[in-house]
Amino acid sequence: MRSPNGVILLAALFPRITDAMPLRAFAALPLETGGTVVQVMTTRTPETDDTQLAVSAAYGVAARHTLMLGAPYRLEPGGPDRWGDMDVLYRYTAWQIDEAEGTRRLGVLTGAAIPLDDQGSASPQAGLVGTWFQGRQEWDASGLYRADNGAPDSARLDLAWQYRLLPRSRADWGLGSEWYGILEWGTRWQEHQNALQQVTVGLQWLNARWVVEGGVTQDLNGPDDTHWSIGARAHF
Amino acid sequence: MQTRLFPLLALLTSLGAQAALPVEVTIHGMTCAFCVAGLERKLQRLPDVATVEVSLAQKTVRLTPKGGTLDLERVRQTIVDAGFTPVEIRSVDHAQP
Secondary structure, eight states: OOSHHHHHHHHHHOOOOOSSSOSSSOOOOOOOTTOEEEEEEEEEEGGGTEEEEEEEEEEEEETTEEEEEEEEEEEESOSSOOBOOEEEEEEEEEEEEEETTEEEEEEEEEEEEEOSSSOSOOEEEEEEEEEEEETTEEEEEEEEEEOOSSSOOEEEEEEEEEEEEEOSSOOSSSOOOEEEEEEEEEEEEETTSOOEEEEEEEEEEEOSSEEEEEEEEEESSTTOOEEEEEEEEEEO | OEEEEEEHHHHHTSTTOEESSOEEEEEESOOOHHHHHHHHHHHHTSTTEEEEEEETTTTEEEEEESSSOEEHHHHHHHHHHTTOEEEEEEEEETTOO
16 A cells, blocks of 8 residues: 555545545634544545545544544455555644634644554654635635655645535524535645646535535546545534 | 623623523634534533524524523633634523513
């Protein structure tokens, strides 16, 4: 899994746990102190007959501090080295402006990618994430750089836009269910290789406890594969 | 319904401030139901809170005290711990038309 191709493949497919909306990108929205979000997502790539399962979790350490963990597991094809690297990331919200109709936040990401297959050592990673939520729209932008030990460095950039499709107007009281449309663009770069560009279109249904989500990601260059994802999140 | 307004800053300078009536708290930064659910649960767990109602439309949380009074400083801190910004707390008297 730590071969250059393996690393960039997992980096391309692995969704990022967030306490909010994007399918594959980070967000800087809050997770309450002591709160936990667990996400499970399966991604199928027909061209390569590859199926991944990604399990992630986020824990609210404090109002501005969130701990995030996640690891992908290859369901198909079988064989050894099914686990990808486990991402351990700490998000600190360094800047926050809350308004009646939304919020603007900027967070700092630091952590490491830890191999689960006893090969190699932990690789430090760091980045930034910003979120702008206004009315029915959410914009998220993030970048994460990984200085790999024993393998080429890698980086990812993501830009995500979510739009609340339903309800158009919220009820006066109570947390009802909502539908969001998602459009994401991502770049996965690895040293000595061309950057892989991807676009994702998705749909989410959520309520106060659950998010059920799915989408399709199309490579715009490189392997030119199509990836189908479906998953769920629970908020405890 | 008669509503009396208490500026939040006044509450912050009087630790231990309490309210015997239901209160409505205007909160900034609330976005989607999934994000706000944690705040609703944390408020519901406060020992002096009987009911919690959230309005994403009005950016407001309505709290009903359990028997005695509400500890407003604890309410404010709970909102901050959930990652949001309390702006104003209004005491709401349902008894008067």
